[in-house]
Amino acid sequence: MTTAQKKRREMHIAIRDAAIREFARNGLAGTSTQVIAQSAGISKAQLHYYISSKEELYQQVLGHIVRQWREIFFLSPTRDDPATAIATYIERKLRHALEYPDISRLFANEIARGAPEMAGHWEELKASVDEASEVIRGWIEAGMLAPVDPLLFQINMWAVTQHYAEYEAQARVLMDVPDGAPLDADRIIAEATELFLLRCGLQGRGPRP
């Protein structure tokens, strides 16, 4: 039954999305299956038919996020010059954070708790980061980049890009953006790009002669 399977998959996606929404708001312990079910538009009993436990659902969602990030974000050792690679990374990461803030929030929440459920996921994340460090080191050695600590450089980029998702509410207040409206992505991206390009001796996109 391809149709049945399809429906099943759709249901799982609906549940996952609802779980992200709700876990992002109140964490694992603070989110009830009732609320997740409601958010997914199904009954609590129905939810428990599709998942085996709340913890397991959380784990799944976490894995999904980590996998997704690994797929999307990387400092490609490709043909791009460093400036483009970095600017692209920042833009991609920031747009993702602004569009799917709940994903960042859920992840941040998990880390802030001491990352008790991340056990199985560190490896691939670290691999991804180490790989990028190598790329950066390569650039530095090739004289294409001012010397930076590749790890802290990445962590700080991560810090800034994640921030606008997690602290959206605060950014909204400080930037006088009303509740419904989106944050000014371009302005944020421009400033972040400038910040990190200047750090490694590359001209920013800012005003040039």
Next chain:
Amino acid sequence: MTTAQKKRREMHIAIRDAAIREFARNGLAGTSTQVIAQSAGISKAQLHYYISSKEELYQQVLGHIVRQWREIFFLSPTRDDPATAIATYIERKLRHALEYPDISRLFANEIARGAPEMAGHWEELKASVDEASEVIRGWIEAGMLAPVDPLLFQINMWAVTQHYAEYEAQARVLMDVPDGAPLDADRIIAEATELFLLRCGLQGRGPRP
């Protein structure tokens, strides 16, 4: 009388500290009074003798944090030159974050939830930030600073300094710091300082001729 009052105050502080610890871990909804009591070394009933409700305790803690930050962190419009002022701010903020990461985590968690309990606290936070923006603008106009968006500059500093508290667990993994040991504060501070001083056209502390 003084002894009794002192004991009472000590109890309230112990409770507040326990609350910060636990709320930081699991948020308002995910933290039980049971756990807070345990963490404070008292019984649940005893805890409820000292607090009027979990929500109220949370509010108190939140107020405490905001007030504390307002007192400690500011870009002083004092006699300091911009470089010193900014470096000092970053160092102070980062050392605080690394020493009391739970405070940052609790705050981050509240903001990530949409800041439902922050209603009464935005004003003073925003005032503090606006004030600092004025200082920065002054420096720029005086030609002491390259032109930056004062607000985004501050938000990004905040992002980076907060990050090492909230993402401590991740930083620990990426930086290969074992569980008991502290993160390398000096290294982090140096990089962050360099990052933001370079952004506004001031030489970093980095290698100079």
Next chain:
Amino acid sequence: MTTAQKKRREMHIAIRDAAIREFARNGLAGTSTQVIAQSAGISKAQLHYYISSKEELYQQVLGHIVRQWREIFFLSPTRDDPATAIATYIERKLRHALEYPDISRLFANEIARGAPEMAGHWEELKASVDEASEVIRGWIEAGMLAPVDPLLFQINMWAVTQHYAEYEAQARVLMDVPDGAPLDADRIIAEATELFLLRCGLQGRGPRP
């Protein structure tokens, strides 16, 4: 479906009956959901599956009583002569009170507390009483009844009829009726009827020449 719905309805009735029993004994504040559940033969959690809160259950029960009374007790402006109408009213009310004393007790308890939950119910009760007052006034004007204050006449009938429910325990002692046995309804009804018929100039059922 019909079977399930029927079972559901039966459960709700069982709960309502248990609630009446228990609220009648100890009032809203003095009755625990535990006790209500026990009285209904279910678990506490099960009870809370069917009701939304103790207060709401109480409200429902109160509404049920008021509605029931409005339906059953009224001084019909029908073809009955006053004596029959009044005698019928007293008999109906007294038999109801003696058969379902808990209903009277629960209501009495609510009123004695200052009727904090009656807000929404006074209107229909007052309407019912005012309507009856009109009927009585009509009889008086038609010369069929000695002049009485229609309102106090009704209140006093209410007082006497309710009394044997609320004060059943006392009546039992004074009338030497052992615990299991019912009060002598006929004797009570006869005396009450006589009392109120004599008041308004109608011969009672008592000894006539």
Next chain:
Amino acid sequence: MTTAQKKRREMHIAIRDAAIREFARNGLAGTSTQVIAQSAGISKAQLHYYISSKEELYQQVLGHIVRQWREIFFLSPTRDDPATAIATYIERKLRHALEYPDISRLFANEIARGAPEMAGHWEELKASVDEASEVIRGWIEAGMLAPVDPLLFQINMWAVTQHYAEYEAQARVLMDVPDGAPLDADRIIAEATELFLLRCGLQGRGPRP
């Protein structure tokens, strides 16, 4: 220490009055010692210093009420003619009910619960009622009173007089008396007197030639 004793007695009276107020509202189970203490203007710990338990306090209050009633209300076999005796009784009882409604309410509440704490008090109450029955029977035999069931006659008088205390809130609504104002005692007394005098063949106070 006469002064100390006096203060102690005053405290006990204050506590008793507070207990009557509060027990009248919510019954034994529904009233907390906290609330009683507050109503008496003392702390909970202080209250428990003066009483030995909530149950015992309730018992004391109940005993106080029964004793008080026994002292105040009785159909005196004195020199009064029946009409005066009955009218006096009704007036005294009604004025007491209207002035101290909480006493009536507390008593009613106890009886409605099945009078579990009255065990020790029935005897004197019944004795009092039986005594009055004798008086009434005497009057009937002397031809001074139409034949009535002495017991039901008394119970009904009790019903009507108590009613305006217990159902004060309802009477207030039906009689359009605003919350602060007292009920119209004279009107109520007149009607009740008329009712019971007519019952036993005595002219009411109503219009006479």
Next chain:
DNA sequence: GATGAATGAGGGTTCATTCAT
């Protein structure tokens, strides 16, 4: 698959009472 019902555990809070000071 989906739904209503059930349940044992736990959540926040209050309780009557006692104790130390």
Next chain:
DNA sequence: TATGAATGAACCCTCATTCAT
């Protein structure tokens, strides 16, 4: 006496999960 503190039980209610249909 009076007060703040402490406690174990209870209170109302929600939880994650299971089961029958």
